[in-house]
Amino acid sequence: MRFERGISIDGTYFDIPMVSLKRTADFLDKYAERTEDGILNRELIGVYYNYTLTVGSSSAFGDTDYDAFWNKMTEPVPFHNVSIPTASGSYDFVAYVSSVSDEYEKILEGRAIFKSFTCKFTAREPARRA
Template sequence: MLLLDGQSYDVDVLSIKRKAEFLDKYAERTESGDLERELIGVYFNYQLKLAPSTNPTEYDRLWEKLTEAEEFHTVTVP
């Protein structure tokens, strides 16, 4: 089971991975090998691997929530 924006979904999570992406306004190496950069921010991307569902209706409900036109979601994985 997982929680998404306070709603529970009866779908098991097999694994979760997190990746940090660095976004630069510019990044350039000098002749001395130093890196000159202006960092805009660090973004964390998460990947969930879900177990096959025995309840297609529950999986469809989760899919609708994940793909709605919202910028962010709060996910709680036990």
């Protein structure tokens, strides 16, 4: 799959004007406990790659309808199959959308233009295991 500007969610490609795709590597422990002498004991489950996507104005969307994109991102399902562009191709993972927000840019007769769309993808399983 070739990415130029967009992402794929559940097999549907969205031609969106990505402004930012921020990645975090979150370390999750099965347990972490500090002993009385100050030593930390922990059992690491793994490292989760989570992403925050920021999209530009809805007026700059390619062939994708903004409402269809909004509806997909706010779909009440437990998880999505996500494919995002990387320097060497794509990264595919299963995630849930933990938040979505946008802001009206302009309200016109019969339609609206949105800006500052942001959503957070939280990985279902570790990208790297201990």
